[in-house]
Amino acid sequence: MTDLVPLRRALISVSDKTGLVDLAQALAARGVELLSTGGTALALRKAGLSVRDVADVTGFPEMMDGRVKTLHPKVHGGLLALRDDQEHLAAMEAHGIAPIDLLVVNLYPFEETVAKGAAYADCIENIDIGGPAMIRAAAKNHAFVNVVTDVEDYHALLAELDANDDQTTLAFRKKLAQIAYARTAAYDAAVSTWMAAAIGEQTPRRRAFAGTLAQSLRYGENPHQKAAFYVDGSNRPGVATATQHQGKELSYNNINDTDAAFELVAEFDPAEGPACAIIKHANPCGVARGATLAEAYSRAFDCDRTSAFGGIVALNQTLDAATAEEIVKIFTEVVIAPGADDAAKEIFAAKKNLRLLTTDGLPDAKAALLAYRQVAGGFLVQDKDTGHVSAADLKVVTRIAPTDAQIADLLFAWNVAKHVKSNAIVYVRDGATVGVGAGQMSRVDSALIAAKKAERMAEALGLAEPLTKGSAVASDAFFPFPDGLLEAAAAGATCVIQPGGSMRDDEVIAAADEAGLAMVFTGQRHFRH
Template sequence: MTDLVSLRRALISVSDKTGVVEFARALAARGVELLSTGGTSALLREAGLSVRDVADVTGFPEMMDGRVKTLHPAVHGGLLALRDNAEHQTAMADHGIDPIDLLVVNLYPFEATVAKGADYDTCIENIDIGGPAMIRAAAKNHLFVNVVVDVEDYAALLTELDANDDRTSLAFRQRLAQTAYARTAAYDAAVSTWMAAALGEAAPRRRAFAGTLAQTLRYGENPHQSAAFYTDGSGRAGVATAKQWQGKELSYNNINDTDAAFELVAEFGGEAPACAIIKHANPCGVATGATLLEAYTRAYDCDRTSAFGGIVALNRPLDAATAEEIARIFTEVVIAPGADEAAMQVFAAKKNLRLLTTGALPDPAAPILTFRQVGGGFLVQGKDNGRIQLADLKVVTKRAPTDAELADMLFAWRVAKHVKSNAIVYVKDGATVGVGAGQMSRVDSTRIAARKAEDMAEALGLAAPLTRGCVAASDAFFPFADGVEVLAAVGATAVIQPGGSMRDAEVIAAADAAGLAMVFTSMRHFRH
């Protein structure tokens, strides 16, 4: 089997011109003949390099606004011909086809065009045809041909040539080919996903997903599990696009929990300063305040025990006062839109604390897809971006909620969306005071949230738990009246829930008997 092969001829045609002049110059210095097209060819000539146009090789000019330029046997024959096959060599000689040993192509910026919100026709024109065709041809023939599709592989190729007397090894070409096929697959996935959305196809017959490796992780949820982190190219503000300023690299669990925290705090976007503290993907404290420091303190006071070793997300740039308070306990990650220099200096002494800044908050209403693997397939759904306004609420009890109760109900409802089902959230004055998550029974979640509130009252030296006079939110309906009876017993005065149970009448009657106000949303927020 062929191993080391020499480079004599390269075809370079790139949309992203980053580093291409320096790369081409390094190839030319090694005696490699350069072929190119359009803008790439002009750029290389301006840099003083000798370049042959592909049109001279094919005998045909670029035509149809550049749609047709490399789709020709002189190009594809040069990429696909087996160098050790006599029949292929004869065909090349008969038709004047010279071999191409290196293909350097990065594709039209389709993903970036879509991200800019371009119209349908513009997106169509940014679908590359010749590029993917050449990439696949070169990758298939990696026994003899090198294919480079990423700017970051320029240096790797030059290093390989230096190590092998201007030749490349089969193992290296195989790695390049794998990357090339992954790139064309991701490109086609982006096009097909965009077209499905453009055509209003919520469930197209075929669905493709793709990602780019951002980080190889030490392990997954547990040390015996391998893991890696991929970005989807959407540019959505969050953990995937954040800048890490300090601390160890993020783990699988760090990334998962940080994403949960930041998506939750984004619910409070441009409103009052807000803080969410997450542990094992569930909020253990969420609050707003007049300042970021007050928001953090109130969130921390919901469940100080669980906050230890947790993730803190903020909806405003981190300031020094808040940083100093956060630094009083062990915190895994802090994520915020930004951080001032004084805050960063406070954290500098905490070497294991990861500080991430994103520059912005994600849009909680953005229509994006989420997916989860199951045995033999994938579940795909739209992100839960459902939101409720005052006008959407239906009062179902004899007593209507007060304005203060309504404000806390809407706050609790936003938080409940981010708590694992069955979810119960107690809120008072814009801060959670108890969270019950992930229980098989809703009444158990109700009791657990109350117990946590009792424990914190004792730890803070309060005369009574903050559930006295609070409101409660349930992510789904109460199937029986027992949950509402527990809410009343712990001091809740109002309840927000979807409604829709066969026993709604019993549940409402229990609320009326306890003097509670109850509203229905007609929307549930299961989170599994």
């Protein structure tokens, strides 16, 4: 392959006009002939640049509302011809095809159109045909042709020309080609994913996912693992869309845990009061409501002060100074909130390693989304767990019915259990977690671990007894035997929420009655692996 290739002729056709005129002026100053179409040509002429219409090159006008303009041998021949192949050169001469050395194309804004909730017909009209065809042709022929699909690469192109006497290197063209194929792949993925949803196809035969690099990470879960962070363009409020106000670069684990924390705290409507979630290794070590945000944080912190050290704090309301003063009393990795006032930012500024993220909103905990996970040889896809239950959905199965106050704690515990790794046991008292057992192979062990943590915190706080006394307890899945339930009762729980559905439900209900517990079934489980 030829290394250095001069740039004499460029075809520019862009939907996003950002940086267009500056690029075209820089190319024209280098003596590059400019070809263009439609609105792009108009914008360049308005800037005083000399532009030749593609229609003049092909001998065919744009037609069918612009659907047909670049799908022509004089365009694709100019992009695909091998400049070192005599037969190709002869064909070009015979048919009046001139080479195109640079293609600058960004595609119809399909993703943006879908994000706006446009009608089906409007989405279809925003599927680009000529653009991807030209991009793929130019990228295939990167031995001779440069293809630029992203505005952020305009500067890199000009820098490459400056460094090589208005020529480009093969290594540079290869890099542009890879970017171009990734762009068309992402575009096709967006179209196919949207269409599957639009026609109600829940399990399409082929499924594609795509993302755009947001950050190259120092490493993954461990220092020997390489990692990067990609965003999917969905604009769901969270770590992917947040503004980072201070602190060092987020790590792989920071991003994973911050996402877990913010998705959990979003379960609690800010209109119903402040809430805080503290996460460590993707599991909550404390979740609470409070009369103020500072109180919510303090109550969440008191669930497990040991685990909260070096954790992630998520808030459902704007961070204020009083809450910031409490948070900075211990080492915290990340704080994420819908917003932060100036006084809070000033307090955090003294903690240079503390990352503060704001999102201008909370994610919709009930929004229909897909979740996927890689396995050997493939990946699993499922609906995100958006299951919710209300008091009206609960089925009382014991002789004793829970009080209104107990129901409130049961529902709180249930919402938290959804975000705890299975097997999950969550004790709650007065709108705050007081014990969390996560990720155990046995539900009995989860109940014991959560209770033991509560005992240790009672000692640390100087309490006469653990706060699990008089608590509500949630189990993310049914109790297969009475043993786990009885451990919760031994810890002091007075009411239980669980899915039900075990072959031994009758035994578990009988055990609850004998222990004097109130128990409700949800008919819904929340496994989280």
